[in-house]
Structures are given as C-alpha cells and as structure tokens.
Amino acid sequence: MSVHDFWTPFALLPFLNSLFIGISLASIFFIAALGLTIIYGAMGVINMAHGEFIMLGAYTTYVLQTFFGIPFLICLPLVFIAIALIGLAIERGLIRTLYQRPLDTLLATWGLSLILIQGIRLIFGGEPKYVGVPKWLDFQIEATFIHLSGVRLFIIIFAVAIGAITWFLMYRTTLGIRVRAVMQDKEMAASFGIDANRIYSLTFAYGAGLAGMAGTLFGALKTLFPDMGSGYIVEAFLVVVVGGVGLVGSMFSSGILGELSSIFSYFTNDTFARFILFTLIVVFLRFRPQGLITEGTTRR
Amino acid sequence: MNGNLYHNRKAQWAVYITVFALLALLPTYYDNPFTLNQFARYIVFSITAVSVSLVWGYGGILSLGQGIAFGMGAYAMGATMQMQYQDPESDPIPTFMLTNELETLPLVWEPFWSTPIGLALAIGLPTFFFLVFGWMMFQARVAGVFVAIMTLAMLAAWYSVVYDMQPFTAGFNGISPPMPFEIFGTQIDPYSATSYWICLAFLTVLTLGTKLLLHTKFGLIVQAMRDDPERARFLGYNVAYYQTVLFTLSGFIAAWAGILWVMIVQFVSPTSMEIMLSISFVIWAAVGGRTSLLGAIMGAFLINLGQSYAGDAFQAYWLIIIGIVFIAIVLFLPKGLAGLFEIILGKLSGQNSKANQGA
Numbered sequence: 001m002s003v004h005d006f007w008t009p010f011a012l013l014p015f016l017n018s019l020f021i022g023i024s025l026a027s028i029f030f031i032a033a034l035g036l037t038i039i040y041g042a043m044g045v046i047n048m049a050h051g052e053f054i055m056l057g058a059y060t061t062y063v064l065q066t067f068f069g070i071p072f073l074i075c076l077p078l079v080f081i082a083i084a085l086i087g088l089a090i091e092r093g094l095i096r097t098l099y100q101r102p103l104d105t106l107l108a109t110w111g112l113s114l115i116l117i118q119g120i121r122l123i124f125g126g127e128p129k130y131v132g133v134p135k136w137l138d139f140q141i142e143a144t145f146i147h148l149s150g151v152r153l154f155i156i157i158f159a160v161a162i163g164a165i166t167w168f169l170m171y172r173t174t175l176g177i178r179v180r181a182v183m184q185d186k187e188m189a190a191s192f193g194i195d196a197n198r199i200y201s202l203t204f205a206y207g208a209g210l211a212g213m214a215g216t217l218f219g220a221l222k223t224l225f226p227d228m229g230s231g232y233i234v235e236a237f238l239v240v241v242v243g244g245v246g247l248v249g250s251m252f253s254s255g256i257l258g259e260l261s262s263i264f265s266y267f268t269n270d271t272f273a274r275f276i277l278f279t280l281i282v283v284f285l286r287f288r289p290q291g292l293i294t295e296g297t298t299r300r
Numbered sequence: 301m302n303g304n305l306y307h308n309r310k311a312q313w314a315v316y317i318t319v320f321a322l323l324a325l326l327p328t329y330y331d332n333p334f335t336l337n338q339f340a341r342y343i344v345f346s347i348t349a350v351s352v353s354l355v356w357g358y359g360g361i362l363s364l365g366q367g368i369a370f371g372m373g374a375y376a377m378g379a380t381m382q383m384q385y386q387d388p389e390s391d392p393i394p395t396f397m398l399t400n401e402l403e404t405l406p407l408v409w410e411p412f413w414s415t416p417i418g419l420a421l422a423i424g425l426p427t428f429f430f431l432v433f434g435w436m437m438f439q440a441r442v443a444g445v446f447v448a449i450m451t452l453a454m455l456a457a458w459y460s461v462v463y464d465m466q467p468f469t470a471g472f473n474g475i476s477p478p479m480p481f482e483i484f485g486t487q488i489d490p491y492s493a494t495s496y497w498i499c500l501a502f503l504t505v506l507t508l509g510t511k512l513l514l515h516t517k518f519g520l521i522v523q524a525m526r527d528d529p530e531r532a533r534f535l536g537y538n539v540a541y542y543q544t545v546l547f548t549l550s551g552f553i554a555a556w557a558g559i560l561w562v563m564i565v566q567f568v569s570p571t572s573m574e575i576m577l578s579i580s581f582v583i584w585a586a587v588g589g590r591t592s593l594l595g596a597i598m599g600a601f602l603i604n605l606g607q608s609y610a611g612d613a614f615q616a617y618w619l620i621i622i623g624i625v626f627i628a629i630v631l632f633l634p635k636g637l638a639g640l641f642e643i644i645l646g647k648l649s650g651q652n653s654k655a656n657q658g659a
Binding site for chain 1: 362433436437439440441442444445446448449450452453454456457458460461463464465575579582583586616617618619620622623624625626627630631634
C-alpha cells in the first residue's frame with residue numbers, strides 16, 4: 001500500500017475537466033447555500049432544517065410530476081411557493097419564539113429536521129424516488145475536456161440567474177433596502193418604521209423557497225431519499241460561514257469551495273477530498289472567523 | 301437560595317451514590333445476558349451524555365463533535381482487540397486488510413500489538429486531538445454557534461476519512477474483532493455482569509470525578525464563563541485556557557465511552573462517527589438536563605430505553621416523538637427533566653418559607 005494508490009497523477013485534460021465539474025459543484029453549493037445565507041444573514045437564525053427544505057422541494061417536485069404530470073419548468077415556481085409557505089408557517093410557529101437564542105434555534109431546528117425526515121419517510125417510504133429529467137435537458141455535452149450533463153448545465157445557468165435575481169432584490173428594490181436595514185440593526189430599522197417581524201417572515205419564506213427550488217434541481221440530479229437533505233447541510237453552512245454571511249461572500253466561497261472540492265476529488269477521491277476541504281475550512285475559520293467578505297452587520 | 305433541596309450538596313451526593321448503588325445491584329435482578337449487555341450499552345451512552353453535559357451544560361460550549369473522541373477511542377480499541385486475536389507468526393494480518401490487498405501490516409497498526417499501548421492510544425489520541433482542536437478554536441475566540449458548526453464539520457471530515465480508508469479501517473464494513481477483550485489474562489465476556497460492572501465503574505468514577513471538579517473553583521469559573529465570557533475576561537480569567545481544558549476533558553470522557561462501547565459490542569464502524577449519533581448525545585443530555593450530570597445520565601437511559609421498548613408500533617413514529625420532545629425541551633424546559641425536578645423541589649420547599657417572599 002503506497003501513497004501512489006491514493007494520489008492520481010496529474011494529466012491535463014482530466015484536470016481541466018475536474019475544473020469544469022468544479023463550476024458545476026460550485027453552482028450546487030451556491031443554490032443550496034443561498035437560502036441559508038439570506039436566513040442566517042438577515043436573522044441570525046441557524047436553520048438546521050435547511051437540508052430538509054431542499055428535500056421537501058425535491059419530494060414536492062416528485063409529487064407534482066407523478067400525480068399531476070406537471071412539466072419540470074413549471075414545477076420550479078410552484079415548488080418555490082409551496083416550500084415558501086411551509087417556511088412561513090415554521091417561522092411563525094417555531095423560529096419566532098427563539099430569535100435571541102441562536103444555539104436553541106440550532107437545536108430546535110434540528111428537532112424539526114428529525115420530524116420532517118421521519119414524516120416524509122412515513123408518507124413516501126424509504127425507497128428512493130426519482131424526479132424525471134425533462135426531455136430538453138436530457139443531453140450530454142462532450143467537448144474536448146468537458147463532460148457535462150444537461151441538468152448540470154441548467155443548474156449552473158440557474159445559479160447565475162437566481163443569484164442575479166436575489167442580488168437585484170437585495171440591492172435594487174425598496175424591499176431589499178428594508179431587508180438590509182434589518183440585517184444591519186433590527187432595532188434601528190424598526191424605529192425607522194420598518195416592520196421587522198414581517199421582514200423576518202418574508203426573508204425566511206424566501207430562503208425556504210430557494211431551498212425548495214434547489215431540491216427540485218438536485219432531485220433531477222440524484223435520487224430522492226428522506227434523508228438526502230443531510231448531505232447538503234454541512235456544506236451549505238460552511239459555504240455561508242466561509243463567505244462571511246453575505247450574498248457576494250457566498251458567491252465567492254461557493255466558487256472556491258466547489259473548485260477546491262473538485263480538484264481534491266481529482267487527486268484523491270470524493271470522501272478524502274471532503275476531509276481535506278473541511279480541515280482547511282476549520283483552519284481558515286480559526287484565522288478569519290468573520291469569513292471572506294463582511295459587510296457591516298451587528299456582531300453575532 | 302432558600303431551602304431548595306435540589307441545590308443541597310449533601311442531598312445531591314446522596315442521590316448520586318444511591319443511583320449508582322442501585323445500578324450496581326441491577327445484575328442481581330436481571331441476569332439475562334442480553335439484558336445485561338443492553339444496560340451496559342445504556343451506561344456507555346450515559347458516559348457520552350455526561351461528556352456533553354460537562355462541556356455544554358457547565359461550559360456553555362455546544363460541541364456537536366463528541367463522536368470524534370468516541371469514534372477514535374472506539375477504533376483504537378477495535379484495533380487493539382483485533383490484534384489480540386491475530387498471531388504474529390501464523391496470522392499477522394486481519395482479514396479485511398487481506399481483502400483490500402494489503403500484504404503487510406500498516407505502520408499505524410503496529411503499536412496495537414501491545415494491549416497497554418493500544419489502550420493508551422485509545423485514550424491519548426482523542427484527548428490530544430481535542431486539546432489541539434479546542435485550543436485552536438478557543439484561542440481564536442470562536443464561540444457559540446460557530447463552535448457547533450466547526451465541531452460538526454470536523455466530525456463530518458473524520459467520518460469521511462474513516463469511511464474511505466478501507467485498507468486501514470475496513471471502511472463501512474467496520475472492524476469486528478473475533479474475540480472478546482482480554483486483559484490481565486482473562487477474557488471479558490460482553491454479555492456478563494463483569495462487563496456491565498466495568499462500564500458502571502467507569503461511569504461512576506468519571507461522573508463523580510467530574511462532579512468533584514465542578515465543585516472546585518475551576519468549576520465555578522467555568523460556569524461563569526458559560527454565563528458571560530466577556531465578563532470573565534474582564535475579570536482577568538484566561539477564557540481560552542479554561543474552555544480548552546474543559547473541551548479536552550469532555551473528549552477524554554467520550555473516548556472512554558468509545559473504548560467501553562467496543563468492549564461490549566465487539567464491533568466498530570463509521571457509524572460511531574455519524575452526525576446523527578453525536579447529535580443524539582446532545583439530545584440525551586438536553587432532555588435529561590444538561591446542567592446536571594445525573595440528569596444527562598437519566599436522559600440517555602430514558603431515551604434509549606424508550607427506543608428499545610417502543611415496540612414495532614411506535615418505531616416508525618419514534619423519531620418524530622423524539623423531535624417533538626426535543627423541540628419542547630428547547631422551548632419550554634431548557635434545563636431538561638432535571639430542571640423540571642428542580643422547579644418541583646423549589647415549589648415544595650418554597651411553600652415552607654413564606655418569609656423569603658419580597659426579599
């Protein structure tokens with residue numbers, strides 16, 4: 001058993017391919033983490049059930065496709081609305097009572113995730129389900145070094161689009177100003193006449209809806225399990241925390257983490273890459289706990 | 301405080317000693333080997349709950365990565381037990397390594413030929429890791445939620461390593477030492493009262509030792525840091541140092557749990573480092589009462605008993621019940637069932653001292 005069995009030697013074309021896959025990974029990280037960035041950034045709420053919102057989005061897509069025959073593209077906005085409503089209910093019911101207690105929010109949302117996972121398992125059973133890939137996405141790009149499936153390409157495009165839309169909402173609309181005001185200082189914003197609680201509810205619902213749409217996309221990529229969400233939650237949190245809890249930060253960190261993950265996977269394999277990446281992140285956070293890019297926010 | 305019995309030190313020690321004495325008498329009533337092994341497992345889980353209670357309930361550090369110490373201790377113990385079975389001349393290499401095309405025993409496995417060294421590594425490695433990791437975190441003043449996320453990420457990272465390094469750790473199949481643990485020339489049957497008492501002995505020593513520590517000045521300082529780290533800093537205490545020591549201690553306790561676990565189940569796999577297991581440790585401590593070591597022990601017992609005897613009817617709903625109970629505890633009873641007990645005792649003794657009202 002030697003070191004060489006772990007390390008793949010460097011070859012240009014496969015390495016370039018892994019860089020491209022890194023873009024795909026980055027887009028997945030970004031979409032998964034976007035909702036969390038907004039929720040944690042605006043409200044300081046650690047939502048451990050975020051992965052389950054993704055899972056709910058995937059299962060909702062499955063239901064819409066299988067029982068109502070709704071085409072894939074139409075599913076996206078429907079899932080957004082559905083999961084946003086669920087998120088709204090959860091915020092009103094549970095999260096609202098825990099605003100000043102971040103650790104308790106973490107634990108309570110973990111309890112919630114247990115309930116959601118088991119609930120879905122009871123309703124749908126534990127066997128894997130599938131979201132059908134639509135015909136117009138059912139292709140593979142095979143250029144010189146690029147091997148990409150249509151779904152992954154769509155995810156990349158979607159990530160850019162949704163990032164742009166969210167950026168527009170946050171920085172070019174009055175609603176965005178209100179959200180950013182609440183993010184910076186809830187009390188001051190409230191004293192300016194902004195209904196902070198309503199902003200919180202809307203933000204949480206938006207973040208949940210984004211997670212739901214992420215689920216739709218990921219469902220087309222992978223099979224559906226009741227606990228598929230837990231595969232995304234740690235990565236999503238790391239993207240958020242490394243990026244500095246801001247929109248631009250998350251873009252950068254998802255890009256960096258996605259590329260690094262792909263590069264490490266090329267040299268070793270997926271699981272060992274995860275170990276290296278997480279260790280690097282932990283070390284990085286020790287030296288720069290505020291993340292990559294910090295906008296002015298209240299100290300959490 | 302008025303006369304709330306809950307806070308009476310003598311009463312506390314009496315209760316602790318009574319509980320451990322009752323637990324020690326258990327094998328005289330239940331001598332079914334399967335039951336004994338079952339209860340030994342609960343005792344091991346209680347030890348992990350105590351480690352969480354120490355670092356979270358008393359230190360205010362929510363560590364979701366106790367599984368790292370638990371798993372490291374477990375794997376080291378598994379390696380020790382495996383090598384006890386292997387013979388240096390005729391059969392030096394464990395089967396799973398041969399299946400993974402290893403021709404010689406890897407260097408990292410060599411120390412485990414010797415049981416004392418194996419045990420020392422099983423305790424030393426996790427404790428050392430927690431020392432370094434804790435120092436790294438707390439020196440940078442990482443606190444609260446970030447500690448939780450970092451310990452979680454570290455746990456996930458270690459899970460990946462252990463899962464992946466199949467030639468070294470047998471991957472997801474896990475290591476199954478064919479023989480029970482042997483020490484001082486005797487084999488310890490996992491289904492006997494002996495192994496149960498060994499686990500109970502460790503639980504008693506670790507719990508009472510921790511309780512003694514918490515009654516010292518160290519314990520008071522650590523609780524002060526839990527309540528307000530900034531204030532402690534301004535009072536001149538080196539918060540990072542105390543937090544690191546506490547964190548390392550909790551790793552030490554969890555490592556013993558890992559060692560005992562493999563002794564009684566004769567199996568170790570990546571599940572010992574699963575996220576769900578580490579969070580279960582936290583749930584047990586939270587439900588039982590994280591600010592009380594005995595509460596954490598009771599929490600671990602209650603939930604695991606419930607899980608075992610819930611029966612097929614409840615099994616499907618068990619996770620939902622746990623989730624609801626956990627949310628309820630977090631929302632309404634932050635100090636867990638022990639806290640409920642404290643409130644009840646407070647009400648009972650409060651009624652006897654009307655003079656304290658308005659004080």
